[in-house]
Amino acid sequence: MQRKYNIPIFVPHRGCPFDCVFCDQNRITGQIKETSPEDVTRIIEEYLKTLPREGVSVEAAFFGGSFTGIPIEEQNALMERVRPYIRSGRIDGIRLSTRPDYINDEILDNLKRYGVTTIELGAQSMCEEVLKNSNRGHSAVQTERAAGLIKNRGFSLGLQMMTGLPGDTPERSVHTAERIIALRPECVRIYPTLTIAGTYLEKMYREGRYRPQTLDEAVSLAKRLLLMFEAADIKVIRMGLQPTDEINENASVAAGPFHSAFGELVEGEIYYDMMKKALEGCGEDAVIFVAPSEISKAVGNKRRNILRLCRETGHRIAVKGDKEMAKREVRAIAVKTA
Ligand code: SF4
Numbered sequence: 592m593q594r595k596y597n598i599p600i601f602v603p604h605r606g607c608p609f610d611c612v613f614c615d616q617n618r619i620t621g622q623i624k625e626t627s628p629e630d631v632t633r634i635i636e637e638y639l640k641t642l643p644r645e646g647v648s649v650e651a652a653f654f655g656g657s658f659t660g661i662p663i664e665e666q667n668a669l670m671e672r673v674r675p676y677i678r679s680g681r682i683d684g685i686r687l688s689t690r691p692d693y694i695n696d697e698i699l700d701n702l703k704r705y706g707v708t709t710i711e712l713g714a715q716s717m718c719e720e721v722l723k724n725s726n727r728g729h730s731a732v733q734t735e736r737a738a739g740l741i742k743n744r745g746f747s748l749g750l751q752m753m754t755g756l757p758g759d760t761p762e763r764s765v766h767t768a769e770r771i772i773a774l775r776p777e778c779v780r781i782y783p784t785l786t787i788a789g790t791y792l793e794k795m796y797r798e799g800r801y802r803p804q805t806l807d808e809a810v811s812l813a814k815r816l817l818l819m820f821e822a823a824d825i826k827v828i829r830m831g832l833q834p835t836d837e838i839n840e841n842a843s844v845a846a847g848p849f850h851s852a853f854g855e856l857v858e859g860e861i862y863y864d865m866m867k868k869a870l871e872g873c874g875e876d877a878v879i880f881v882a883p884s885e886i887s888k889a890v891g892n893k894r895r896n897i898l899r900l901c902r903e904t905g906h907r908i909a910v911k912g913d914k915e916m917a918k919r920e921v922r923a924i925a926v927k928t929a
Contacts, residue, residue: 594643595649596650597649597652597686598638598650598652598682599634600635601655601656602655602658603616603655604655604658604661607657609727609728610726611726611728612757612791613787613792615790616656626669628672635651635672644681649683650684650685651676651682652685653669653670654688655688656688657688657689657713658688659689659693659694659698659702660690670707673685673706674705684706685702686710686747688711688712688751689710689711690729692737694712694740699746709746709749710741710746710747710749711750712734712737712741712750714731715727716731716756716759716763716767717766717767717771718731721759724757725757726791734750734774735770735774738776742775747777748774748775748776749777749779749828750774751779751782752764752767752768752780752782752816753782753783753784754781754782754783754804754812755803755808755848757801759784761812761815764816765815765819768816768819772819772820778826778827778828779820779825779826779827780830781829782829782830782831782832783853785803785832786801786844786846786847787843787845793845793846796846803848806849808848809853810860811860813830813853813857814860814861817830817861831850831852831857832853852892855892859888859889859891859892859896862885862891863895865919865921866889866896866921869921869922869923870904870908870923873904873923874904874906875906875925876926877904877923877924877926878908878910879923879924880910880911880912880916880923881911881913882912883912883913886911890910897910
């Protein structure tokens, strides 16, 4: 199987006319260094040196803003730099992220010409009230329309959703996930909302008009969503951190469920549930077997799962690897103590 790699090229959307409440772009305009066509070549060259030449699939990934919202000549100048690598077979295509209302037939025609293969849309929510409260400036219907156009043209579709936006609830996030699943994207990203210093969301938070999710709430909801997407055979390629953090690496989080290993926490929770079930009725010290590559997720961040299970069962619990076992498989064996 080919290993997939993205070469990340950040193209901050300078002068974005929108003002999403969670985004600090407009506040840091002028501090962001523009990405030039020369930068694209340099980044690709540097990255390719680190990748194997055989058995890999590589995409140049324009992330960090709404790519199709920047002037068309600039889009083309950036994508033009990828062309030689696509011709020589070193890069297989281009992926980019953009807004649902920055997609139409003409835009897609242009992207096709330059070898774009994957388009990710920042859907964020499929609940109109949440979109409105977040000042997104587009509707859920626009996301559905854009997703349809993208798929009909044969592009691979990615959708990004956020949880914990103003007015959002776990049920509304589940509703968003259901509508996203109905659009049949190839991949999804889940970003719990962070309150970045200097944003309108921070003002709402300080004035008591917005309550951020706690880390536990965000993890528990992301777990529910991850299982929904997996059951629908849709890959979740990222959980945690929101796009604006990637734009501004120095962004300071004023509040919200920030954790540098958020995805691991979510996976850990899934293992916790499975291990708890496997231990039901055991009533003794036990060893839990999982695939060797899954041990750290099963043990949990800072041994969180083991400590909880020991406390809850009153017994000693250990986790061991078993090469014969698959991902998300759990087997508990009681250990008789003298
Ligand atoms: S999230 Fe995207 S669309 Fe919204 S203000 Fe920031 S850059 Fe603009």
